Amino acid sequence: MNNIENILMCPNSHENLKIENSEVRSTDNKYCYKIEDGIYRFLNEIKSSETENVKKFYMEDPFPNYNSFDNLETFIEKMKNNSFINSISKILKPGDRVLEFGCGTGQLGNYLAANGHSEIFSADLTINSLKLGNEFTKKNNIKGINFFECDVFKPCFKNESFDLIICSGVLHHTIDPKKGFNNLLKMLKKNGLVIIGLYNSISRLKNSSIKYLSKIIGDKAFYLFDKVYRAKDSAARNSWVKDQYDHPLEKRYFFKDLHNWFDESNIEFINSIPSYNNRLPFEKSVSKGDKIDQFNIQLIDLIENDEGGLFTFLGKKN
Numbered sequence: 001m002n003n004i005e006n007i008l009m010c011p012n013s014h015e016n017l018k019i020e021n022s023e024v025r026s027t028d029n030k031y032c033y034k035i036e037d038g039i040y041r042f043l044n045e046i047k048s049s050e051t052e053n054v055k056k057f058y059m060e061d062p063f064p065n066y067n068s069f070d071n072l073e074t075f076i077e078k079m080k081n082n083s084f085i086n087s088i089s090k091i092l093k094p095g096d097r098v099l100e101f102g103c104g105t106g107q108l109g110n111y112l113a114a115n116g117h118s119e120i121f122s123a124d125l126t127i128n129s130l131k132l133g134n135e136f137t138k139k140n141n142i143k144g145i146n147f148f149e150c151d152v153f154k155p156c157f158k159n160e161s162f163d164l165i166i167c168s169g170v171l172h173h174t175i176d177p178k179k180g181f182n183n184l185l186k187m188l189k190k191n192g193l194v195i196i197g198l199y200n201s202i203s204r205l206k207n208s209s210i211k212y213l214s215k216i217i218g219d220k221a222f223y224l225f226d227k228v229y230r231a232k233d234s235a236a237r238n239s240w241v242k243d244q245y246d247h248p249l250e251k252r253y254f255f256k257d258l259h260n261w262f263d264e265s266n267i268e269f270i271n272s273i274p275s276y277n278n279r280l281p282f283e284k285s286v287s288k289g290d291k292i293d294q295f296n297i298q299l300i301d302l303i304e305n306d307e308g309g310l311f312t313f314l315g316k317k318n
């Protein structure tokens, strides 16, 4: 990994940072942050009580959970079969610098690094999630990934530092998703790619129905109607149920909302999951749909989506 120092910035003063042993200092000497067990700890205070609640939520149940029997081989095999992760592998070029903001336990980053991508930056608000990711990295001797405890509203990376930024399942759990999105774009290089995953207002209605049913028939509702729940082992089921049905802060969006965000920030829409043209893979450019296409795609997704109503856009910074 190239010199990390060159792309770090003080989240408080925006000064350059200097790495000294197990500390990172701002060049004006006003701020100092710890590096603990290899994790850069940039979060010294959270001002918003809502963000504090979200952090507390994930501190108790880091998401997603590593399977207790995962070794590197079974982990890679499992991740390889995930179509979203597969699509990301296809977008990446050798030497690309990748940031995942809201990485949770860093499974995506660990997978990419284990497959030879050596510039992976995994950042999250929740230290317990980062510790799980970091433990897996060390246990399996994975190189090329670093973990950062950091808030998307107080980023620790300089502008225009990354070729690809991924932020999936995160912004809808924050106090100001659009501001978080704009912060991510600042860190993206010109011509860089951005992947954003948000809960969809229509396809997440399935989740609301299951949640409602669970109040009447209990956990049977998850077993009967939630395919992802059924496929997990008991520890992973627990963290899935909490994340999906018991979250303290959740917002939902339509396709048109994310199209507007992209248009307003001059991000060229490339493709989405679900896609307007299902025959073309995620990395191929498709034209964006009109209102009727948008309605149809979200309605079909309500029926077909088993991943909690998450939809994903890929775009390019012009």
Ligand SMILES: C[S@@+](CC[C@H](N)C(=O)[O-])C[C@H]1O[C@@H](n2cnc3c(N)ncnc32)[C@H](O)[C@@H]1O
Pocket (backbone or CB within 6 Å): 051, 054, 055, 058, 063, 064, 101, 102, 103, 104, 105, 123, 124, 125, 126, 129, 150, 151, 152, 153, 167, 168, 169, 170, 173, 174, 243
């Ligand atoms: C549902 S998990 C998604 C994890 C991962 N992206 C995935 O798809 O498996 C949401 C993550 O967003 C993180 N998060 C929430 N608010 C954040 C913020 N303001 N800054 C950075 N991370 C945040 C949480 O700590 C949590 O790990």
